[in-house]
Amino acid sequence: MTDDTQNASQGASVSLALVGSGGAGVMTSGNMMLEAATKAGLYGLMTRTVGPQIRGGEAAALLRLASQPVHNVNDIFDILVAVDWKGAERFAAEVPLGPDSLIITDPAAGDVPEILAATGARIVEVPLAELAASVEGGRENMVILGLVAGLIGLTEDPIYKIIDKKLKKKGEAAVTASRATVHAGFRAAEDVTSPVKLAPAEEEGKDRWLISGNQATGFGALRGGIRFVAAYPITPATEVLEWMSPNLPKVGGTLVQAEDELASINMAIGASFGGRPSLTATSGPGLSLMMEGIGLAVASETPVMVVNVMRGGPSTGIPTKSEQTDLNIAVYGLHGDAPHIVTAPTSVEDCVFTAQWTVHLTEAMQTVSILLSDQFMGQASAVIDPPANISFMAQRLVENEPTEEYRRYAVTASGISPMALPGTPGGQYTADGLEHNPKGLPSTMMEDHRDQLDKRDRKVAGFDYGDHWADIDGDEDSELVVLTWGSTTNAVREGINRLRAEGIRCKLVAMRLLSPAVPKLFDAALQGAKRILVVEQSHSQQFYKLLRANYDMPGETRSFHRAGPLIIRPGEIVDTLKSWRVQ
Amino acid sequence: MNELAPKKFKASDYKSQLKPVWCPGCGDYHVLLAVTQALTKLQLKPENVAVISGIGCSSRIPAYTNSYGFHTVHGRGLAVxxxxxVARPDLTVIAAGGDGDGFSIGGNHFLHASRRNTDMTYIVMDNEVYGMTKGQPSPTTDPSWDSALSPGGTGLSPFHPLVIALASGANFIARTFSGDVRGTATIIADAIKHPGFSFIQILSPCVTFRPDEKVWKEQVHKAVVSETDDPARAARRLMSDDGFNTGVLYRGVRKPYRHSCGEEQGDITEIQQQFEV
Known part of the structure; x- marks a missing residue:
C-alpha cells in the first residue's frame, strides 16, 4: 500500500505501536499521546493488546492518529517503539510492519525479535533506559512519549498540559520529572529520521469527545432511558458496567451487582416488570447463562436490553481479544420460537447511537434486545465529534387506567399490548413464562399458543426500523457490494474508499439490525448487485450463513472471514475485491 | 411497605378467581390462605403487592393472589x-417457591438474597420433594427416601435452610406449619413488616408423593424459647432443633440493602461533560 492511496481515502494518518511488558507504562504513554493529539485538533483511535496476566506480561498500545476521524486500524504500523521485548512475539502478528516502518529499540533491551526484524523494517537504537535515568525519577514510558511525539510532529506544549493535569495528584516532583523526561525524548527524536509526519489539524479548538466503546455504549443506553442495571463482571464488558454504576444515580437510576449472570438477567427482568427500563451487560459465556432468562423476558413480554461485548470463543476462549462469533447465539440461542432484536454498533462512535436506538426498540416493542459490541471497539478509545443528540427516549405502551376488560396480553394489530405497572389499581396480572391467554392465565391450548406466538412475532417483524437497520455508503447503483457488520465496518469502508478513489464503483452495506430479518429493506439496498462480498471476523462464517438463511442474495456471493484476534484491515478488502475483478 | 388504605380489605380481596392446580389436601392451599390473611392484617392495597415465584407446585401461587405477580423460571424467583x-421500593415484595426451586437450582440466589438483605419476604413451601415432576428427592429430603430417580435414597444429608439463611445474613428467620393457618399468617405479616430479607420455611406436606408427611401435624411444636437477635444463639438453636420447631427463630437488626432507584433528577448533558476534551 502506498501513501497515495492512504491520502486518497482517509487523509494521511500515522500508526504507532508502543510496546512494553505490563507495568512499563505504555498504556499511559498511549493515552497521553491520544489526549495530546486531541488537544492539537487531531482525531485518533487507540486499541490495546494485552496478554491474560493481571500485571506483567506482554502489552502494546496501538494508536492511529489523523486530521480526519479514525475508526479502524491501518494495514501497516509506521513506528514501533519498544521499552522491552518480553513476550512481544506473542502479538507480533497483530502489529504488521513493512520495509517503510521504523522500529526503535533500546540496545540494553536485547535484539529485536526475529519475527519483527524479518519484516525489513528499519531499526534504530535509542538508549531509552539511559535517557530516563538521566532525569531524577524519570521513566522510560515518558521518554517514548516525547520521542514518538517528536517523530510524528506533535509539539511539546499540549503534552506538558496533559502531564500537568494527569500527574497533579502525584505532586510537583512527579510533574517536573515527567516533563523533563518527555523533553529528553523530544531531543532524541531530533537525531532520528521519521517515516511519517502528521498532517496539521484541519480545525483546531473544535469540541471533541474522548471515549471508549464501552463507555459510549453505557452512555447511549443511559441517554436512551435505561435506569436499572444488574451487573456481573466479565472481560471485556466490565467497563460498560463500571461506567454506568456511578452515572446512573445522577439520573435517578441504580446498578446492582448480582451473584452471577443468571441473577443479573433476572434482576433486570424484575426491575423492568416494575416499570424501569433495564439492562445488563456481559460477554459470550455470560450470554449463554442468560439465555433462560432471555426466553422468560420474550414470553412474558418484559422489555430488557442485553449488551454483549464479544471476545474470542468458545468457552473462556480469548477474553482479551476480539471476534464476531456470538452472532449465532444472539440470534438463535433461545429455546422455542422466540422473536427478539439483535443489533450491532459499527464503531466506537456508533455505540452511542446504536445503544440509544436499541433501548428505544426494546421498550417500544416490549421485547428483548441483544446489542453485539466487541472487544475491539469496546476497549478502544477514540477521539470523536460530539455525537448528535437524537430524540429516542424509552417509550413503553403503558396502561394507566385499566378497566374490567383490561387484558395484559391482548391480541392487538401491532402485537404490542399496553402494560399495567405494579401500583396501578385494577391492572393486576401475573406475568408468566408459561404460555398464557390474553389475560395472562396459563394455557396449553393450541389457539392461545398460536395467537401469542403470532403476536410476539408480529410486533418485531412489523416494526418500522426506518433507515437505521444499516449504514449504506459508497456508489448507489454499484454492482459490487460489500456486506458486513459490527467493528469490521470501518476497515471495509476504508478499503472501499481506496478503490473508489481509483475509479472502481463499490458500495458498503453494514447491517446494524441482525435480527429480525428485514427482506424488503435488504432487497432495496442490494438492488442491482452482481457481486457481493461478505466480510466478518468469524472462523465459521456466522454472518454469511445468517444472510444465506434469511435473504435472497442477488448475483455471485463470496465470503471473506477470519477468526480473531487478527483484525481485518482495509488493504485485505482492497486486495480481495481487486483480485475478484481481475478474474 | 406501602401506606394504609382507607378501604377495609377482606381476605377475599387478595385472592384471584383462578382455581389452583394443586392436589386436594395439598398444604399449599393453607399457605395461600395464610398469605391473604396476612395481607388483610396489614391492609395493603392489592395493587401495591408483588408476588414473585419460580417454578414448581408452590410457585403457582402468584396467579392465585389478586396482586401483581410474576411466575418466572425455575430457581430465579429471588433474582426477579x-x-x-430495587426498582420499585414503594412495593411490598413477596417471593415464594418450593424447596427444590429455592435450595437446589436457586441455591446461589438464596445465599446472596440473604446476604444482600433487600427488604422483602421469602416464603418457601417445603414439602421435601419435587412434586411437579412427580416425586424426586429435593435438597431437604431424608437420605433414605426411595424414588425412581434415586433408588434406595440419595444417601445425602439434608440441606438446613434456616442455618444457611442465618449464616448468609438473612434478617428474619422463621418456621411455620401450613396446617396452622392463623399462626402462619401472623408470622408472614410480621416478616413483611420487618425490614430487610425475611425468610420463612413453611412445612407444607405433599399428600401425593409424600403421604408420610401427614404426621407432620403431630410433630410440629411452638419454639419454647424466646426470640433472639443474637446470631450466635440463633445458630446454636437452629443447629440443634428437630426441624419441627415453629415460630420466629431469629430477628436481626441489619440495615436493608440501600441502593434503590430514586426520582429522575440531573441532566444527561452534565454527564456527557466527562467525555469532552
Missing part, C-alpha cells in the same frame, strides 16, 4: 424479586 424491589 430483587430487581422488582
Amino acid at each position: 424479586a430483587t430487581g422488582v424491589k
Whole structure:
C-alpha cells in the first residue's frame, strides 16, 4: 500500500505501536499521546493488546492518529517503539510492519525479535533506559512519549498540559520529572529520521469527545432511558458496567451487582416488570447463562436490553481479544420460537447511537434486545465529534387506567399490548413464562399458543426500523457490494474508499439490525448487485450463513472471514475485491 | 411497605378467581390462605403487592393472589424479586417457591438474597420433594427416601435452610406449619413488616408423593424459647432443633440493602461533560 492511496481515502494518518511488558507504562504513554493529539485538533483511535496476566506480561498500545476521524486500524504500523521485548512475539502478528516502518529499540533491551526484524523494517537504537535515568525519577514510558511525539510532529506544549493535569495528584516532583523526561525524548527524536509526519489539524479548538466503546455504549443506553442495571463482571464488558454504576444515580437510576449472570438477567427482568427500563451487560459465556432468562423476558413480554461485548470463543476462549462469533447465539440461542432484536454498533462512535436506538426498540416493542459490541471497539478509545443528540427516549405502551376488560396480553394489530405497572389499581396480572391467554392465565391450548406466538412475532417483524437497520455508503447503483457488520465496518469502508478513489464503483452495506430479518429493506439496498462480498471476523462464517438463511442474495456471493484476534484491515478488502475483478 | 388504605380489605380481596392446580389436601392451599390473611392484617392495597415465584407446585401461587405477580423460571424467583424491589421500593415484595426451586437450582440466589438483605419476604413451601415432576428427592429430603430417580435414597444429608439463611445474613428467620393457618399468617405479616430479607420455611406436606408427611401435624411444636437477635444463639438453636420447631427463630437488626432507584433528577448533558476534551 502506498501513501497515495492512504491520502486518497482517509487523509494521511500515522500508526504507532508502543510496546512494553505490563507495568512499563505504555498504556499511559498511549493515552497521553491520544489526549495530546486531541488537544492539537487531531482525531485518533487507540486499541490495546494485552496478554491474560493481571500485571506483567506482554502489552502494546496501538494508536492511529489523523486530521480526519479514525475508526479502524491501518494495514501497516509506521513506528514501533519498544521499552522491552518480553513476550512481544506473542502479538507480533497483530502489529504488521513493512520495509517503510521504523522500529526503535533500546540496545540494553536485547535484539529485536526475529519475527519483527524479518519484516525489513528499519531499526534504530535509542538508549531509552539511559535517557530516563538521566532525569531524577524519570521513566522510560515518558521518554517514548516525547520521542514518538517528536517523530510524528506533535509539539511539546499540549503534552506538558496533559502531564500537568494527569500527574497533579502525584505532586510537583512527579510533574517536573515527567516533563523533563518527555523533553529528553523530544531531543532524541531530533537525531532520528521519521517515516511519517502528521498532517496539521484541519480545525483546531473544535469540541471533541474522548471515549471508549464501552463507555459510549453505557452512555447511549443511559441517554436512551435505561435506569436499572444488574451487573456481573466479565472481560471485556466490565467497563460498560463500571461506567454506568456511578452515572446512573445522577439520573435517578441504580446498578446492582448480582451473584452471577443468571441473577443479573433476572434482576433486570424484575426491575423492568416494575416499570424501569433495564439492562445488563456481559460477554459470550455470560450470554449463554442468560439465555433462560432471555426466553422468560420474550414470553412474558418484559422489555430488557442485553449488551454483549464479544471476545474470542468458545468457552473462556480469548477474553482479551476480539471476534464476531456470538452472532449465532444472539440470534438463535433461545429455546422455542422466540422473536427478539439483535443489533450491532459499527464503531466506537456508533455505540452511542446504536445503544440509544436499541433501548428505544426494546421498550417500544416490549421485547428483548441483544446489542453485539466487541472487544475491539469496546476497549478502544477514540477521539470523536460530539455525537448528535437524537430524540429516542424509552417509550413503553403503558396502561394507566385499566378497566374490567383490561387484558395484559391482548391480541392487538401491532402485537404490542399496553402494560399495567405494579401500583396501578385494577391492572393486576401475573406475568408468566408459561404460555398464557390474553389475560395472562396459563394455557396449553393450541389457539392461545398460536395467537401469542403470532403476536410476539408480529410486533418485531412489523416494526418500522426506518433507515437505521444499516449504514449504506459508497456508489448507489454499484454492482459490487460489500456486506458486513459490527467493528469490521470501518476497515471495509476504508478499503472501499481506496478503490473508489481509483475509479472502481463499490458500495458498503453494514447491517446494524441482525435480527429480525428485514427482506424488503435488504432487497432495496442490494438492488442491482452482481457481486457481493461478505466480510466478518468469524472462523465459521456466522454472518454469511445468517444472510444465506434469511435473504435472497442477488448475483455471485463470496465470503471473506477470519477468526480473531487478527483484525481485518482495509488493504485485505482492497486486495480481495481487486483480485475478484481481475478474474 | 406501602401506606394504609382507607378501604377495609377482606381476605377475599387478595385472592384471584383462578382455581389452583394443586392436589386436594395439598398444604399449599393453607399457605395461600395464610398469605391473604396476612395481607388483610396489614391492609395493603392489592395493587401495591408483588408476588414473585419460580417454578414448581408452590410457585403457582402468584396467579392465585389478586396482586401483581410474576411466575418466572425455575430457581430465579429471588433474582426477579430483587430487581422488582430495587426498582420499585414503594412495593411490598413477596417471593415464594418450593424447596427444590429455592435450595437446589436457586441455591446461589438464596445465599446472596440473604446476604444482600433487600427488604422483602421469602416464603418457601417445603414439602421435601419435587412434586411437579412427580416425586424426586429435593435438597431437604431424608437420605433414605426411595424414588425412581434415586433408588434406595440419595444417601445425602439434608440441606438446613434456616442455618444457611442465618449464616448468609438473612434478617428474619422463621418456621411455620401450613396446617396452622392463623399462626402462619401472623408470622408472614410480621416478616413483611420487618425490614430487610425475611425468610420463612413453611412445612407444607405433599399428600401425593409424600403421604408420610401427614404426621407432620403431630410433630410440629411452638419454639419454647424466646426470640433472639443474637446470631450466635440463633445458630446454636437452629443447629440443634428437630426441624419441627415453629415460630420466629431469629430477628436481626441489619440495615436493608440501600441502593434503590430514586426520582429522575440531573441532566444527561452534565454527564456527557466527562467525555469532552
